[in-house]
Amino acid sequence: MTDQSPPPHSGGGYDARVPVLALRDISKSFGSIRALRSAQLDLYPGEVHALMGENGAGKSTLVKIIAGMHAPSGGQILVAGQETRLPSPRAATQAGIAVVHQELLLFPELTVAENVFSGHYPRRGGVIDWAGMRARARDLLADLDCHDLDVDRRVGTLSVAMRQRVEIARALNQNARVLILDEPTAALGESDAERLLEIVLRLRRRGVGIVYVSHRMNEIFRIADRMTVLRDGSWIGTREAASTTEADLVSMMVGRAVDQVFPKISVPIGGPVLQVAGLTGGPLVRDASFTLHRGEILGIAGLVGSGRTELAQTLFGITPAKSGTIRLNGQDLRIGSPRAARDAGIAYVPEDRGHQGLVKPMTIRENISMAVLDRISPAGFVRRAHEAQLARRGFDRLGVRAAGIEQPVGQLSGGNQQKVVIAKWLETGPSVLILDEPTRGIDVGAKSEIHRLMGEMVSRGLSIIMISSELPEVLAMSDRILVIAEGRITATLTRDQATAETVGLAMTARKRTTA
Amino acid sequence: MTSQILPARANPPAAAPLRRFFSEYGHECVVALAILVLLVGVGLYNPRFISARNLGSIFSGNAYVAIAAIGMTILIVMRQIDLSVGALIGVLATISGSIAVSGAPIWLAWLAPVLCGMAINAVSGLLVAYAGIPAIVVTLGMMAVLQGGLISVTGGAWISNLPADFLLAKMAVFGLPMPLVWAIVLTIAAGLWLRLTPYGRSFYLIGGNAEAARAVGLPVRRRIVMAFVIHGAFAGLATLMFATQLQVIQSTTPPNLELLVITASVIGGVSILGGTGTVFGSSLAAVLFAAIGSALIFVNVSAYWQRAFIGALILLTVGADMLRRRRAASAGGK
Numbered sequence: 145m146t147d148q149s150p151p152p153h154s155g156g157g158y159d160a161r162v163p164v165l166a167l168r169d170i171s172k173s174f175g176s177i178r179a180l181r182s183a184q185l186d187l188y189p190g191e192v193h194a195l196m197g198e199n200g201a202g203k204s205t206l207v208k209i210i211a212g213m214h215a216p217s218g219g220q221i222l223v224a225g226q227e228t229r230l231p232s233p234r235a236a237t238q239a240g241i242a243v244v245h246q247e248l249l250l251f252p253e254l255t256v257a258e259n260v261f262s263g264h265y266p267r268r269g270g271v272i273d274w275a276g277m278r279a280r281a282r283d284l285l286a287d288l289d290c291h292d293l294d295v296d297r298r299v300g301t302l303s304v305a306m307r308q309r310v311e312i313a314r315a316l317n318q319n320a321r322v323l324i325l326d327e328p329t330a331a332l333g334e335s336d337a338e339r340l341l342e343i344v345l346r347l348r349r350r351g352v353g354i355v356y357v358s359h360r361m362n363e364i365f366r367i368a369d370r371m372t373v374l375r376d377g378s379w380i381g382t383r384e385a386a387s388t389t390e391a392d393l394v395s396m397m398v399g400r401a402v403d404q405v406f407p408k409i410s411v412p413i414g415g416p417v418l419q420v421a422g423l424t425g426g427p428l429v430r431d432a433s434f435t436l437h438r439g440e441i442l443g444i445a446g447l448v449g450s451g452r453t454e455l456a457q458t459l460f461g462i463t464p465a466k467s468g469t470i471r472l473n474g475q476d477l478r479i480g481s482p483r484a485a486r487d488a489g490i491a492y493v494p495e496d497r498g499h500q501g502l503v504k505p506m507t508i509r510e511n512i513s514m515a516v517l518d519r520i521s522p523a524g525f526v527r528r529a530h531e532a533q534l535a536r537r538g539f540d541r542l543g544v545r546a547a548g549i550e551q552p553v554g555q556l557s558g559g560n561q562q563k564v565v566i567a568k569w570l571e572t573g574p575s576v577l578i579l580d581e582p583t584r585g586i587d588v589g590a591k592s593e594i595h596r597l598m599g600e601m602v603s604r605g606l607s608i609i610m611i612s613s614e615l616p617e618v619l620a621m622s623d624r625i626l627v628i629a630e631g632r633i634t635a636t637l638t639r640d641q642a643t644a645e646t647v648g649l650a651m652t653a654r655k656r657t658t659a
Numbered sequence: 660m661t662s663q664i665l666p667a668r669a670n671p672p673a674a675a676p677l678r679r680f681f682s683e684y685g686h687e688c689v690v691a692l693a694i695l696v697l698l699v700g701v702g703l704y705n706p707r708f709i710s711a712r713n714l715g716s717i718f719s720g721n722a723y724v725a726i727a728a729i730g731m732t733i734l735i736v737m738r739q740i741d742l743s744v745g746a747l748i749g750v751l752a753t754i755s756g757s758i759a760v761s762g763a764p765i766w767l768a769w770l771a772p773v774l775c776g777m778a779i780n781a782v783s784g785l786l787v788a789y790a791g792i793p794a795i796v797v798t799l800g801m802m803a804v805l806q807g808g809l810i811s812v813t814g815g816a817w818i819s820n821l822p823a824d825f826l827l828a829k830m831a832v833f834g835l836p837m838p839l840v841w842a843i844v845l846t847i848a849a850g851l852w853l854r855l856t857p858y859g860r861s862f863y864l865i866g867g868n869a870e871a872a873r874a875v876g877l878p879v880r881r882r883i884v885m886a887f888v889i890h891g892a893f894a895g896l897a898t899l900m901f902a903t904q905l906q907v908i909q910s911t912t913p914p915n916l917e918l919l920v921i922t923a924s925v926i927g928g929v930s931i932l933g934g935t936g937t938v939f940g941s942s943l944a945a946v947l948f949a950a951i952g953s954a955l956i957f958v959n960v961s962a963y964w965q966r967a968f969i970g971a972l973i974l975l976t977v978g979a980d981m982l983r984r985r986r987a988a989s990a991g992g993k
Contacts, residue, residue: 505867
């Protein structure tokens, strides 16, 4: 399975035969843990090279080695054919390597221009040349086709997508020949992600070598020339994108064939479970009406900021509704708090599991039991045996992979953490489960497991509302799809009606009419 | 589509109970070991150090630190802190002493500091939880108010002629000094309460991730206020063991007491980042301080070194905590 493909097409005027960056037999250990063994990577000028693998495969470690944040335990790094050591991020920058990390490293209190130049302000006569700096920042952003970005704005006031462009501009300002993008679209909505891909293609035309880390298959196949797959810290192979299929790639990543990326079970749809009418609350939930049936997966699609998450949070009582009615199993509900929602039988797995879902220093057991602690403590004392039994049940049912229920959840991979959050909410015995971005940032294997679990849950009579930014996921998993734009439901589509086009159109419907 | 895509890997068998105990109480064991080493080491050098009489006086003289550290531990687990506890104990001691010499029933002199401690800390707690002011700011302000108020009201006069039946710390239960008994009983009771009840667990959940705790319906703000109130009650109990040791009560606050209490919590394994730590650890750490202070005297080192020792100990434990966290984080996948 280990093969090396020839260099790709040559990029504008660069010597495409010499890799701008080459990693040979890179290994890295943390204490007794081997994070990488003998990893390989060749990056040519004007190439988009996807770096892929499940969570924990070693991608982040490799990126950090290239960025000069970790020193490799063994192996060689060659920059433009020259063996180079990268003992610090500064050394990497000087070698022409720029990294846009998943967590953007910007100074929120400074302006766009100051951020683009951070650390290397242009000077004139010993003082900072403000005019020159602003003009140059404007040029750089225009180069990225970001004319709409005001260089005097404070970065803290920008959206994530805009901040990311600032970070890319900063990388280019340092004359980067190698740009590493670590999951750049993970936090972006559809249209911002689209724009980012265009920027990437633009940079490729200029001969920049780009290492692109992502879980999103459709993106990879659109922009990557080659892909390198890591698994369990080992290099599995490097392939030409043109001669590789999605299935090949997935099986390289998980080490076995995955028959279907979105396993959808058809479950007979029953009567109405949740009936929502005229629900309004906050600025982004306006007059929402819909019905959820027993055994149904209702997908919610919409752009970031369309009010998808806000709708879920209103149903769950985090931001209680101002008006409208919620009927659950034929009973009118007033949901004023998450506790009321839980007691009524609504569970919510939040978008940001680290922030709202998990207590990372605590064990799997304590995390799974936290939503039902009062129910398993009849005499005012937590019944440990009952708690352990319940935690083990959730642990087994969801197939959490860990050393045991006493392992702190902070040590688990993203997919396993998500399973713990779902297990926690299943213990409350909900009739409606709201999943907000259930597979964001988790690897392919865990993702298809979560899809399988969703099928299992609805076949047991649960009803699911699933919010997702990934259109293919929504299309494949949902029985019906609600599309939201600017706080309103703009379309309700059945499985047969829903296509990328119809959903996409409804997502931007309101924008177009008001624009 | 029923085939399992990823067969669940067999999980390793559950760890043996003893190993689990060490992984859960590892830090407490280390502190206990340090105490043991100190006792044996200094005891070999000077056997009088480990005489029952000396040990009794060391531990009962410092029991109040352990008692105050119980409440502080709960606060720090909740990611809060109280810098005013030293000043508070000074004020509560004066309140208690004044009642005792006024001729009022002695039980009132004992009850008052506990209730006043709860009331004063309720104010801090409300400001933190509902006005959203960081605890470090609120309690810094409270410290100044209490210190300034105390000295203004008393004019620096000491309270003497305390009635003999007020001096709780000088009494004994089954031949054991009262402060020691209190420290042990309160530590065990609080430790079990924190561990076994949903209420106690909620402090750890909120300290570990307040957002997630709120999402499962825990009343985060109310719990923050309660943590302050409980801490106030322990400060009151600590006052009783502190103020009734001698025949007089100074109307100034014991200098740096709050730091000693916070240090006991931190060295006992309470992570300053919230969510972990036990009162068993903080009480053991208080014992360790007391032992260090006394041991220095027995090996003829100036007692001033005690502070330097304890300071070094803080840096050592917090450093070890950070290192352990970093290890755990890098072991966890990426």
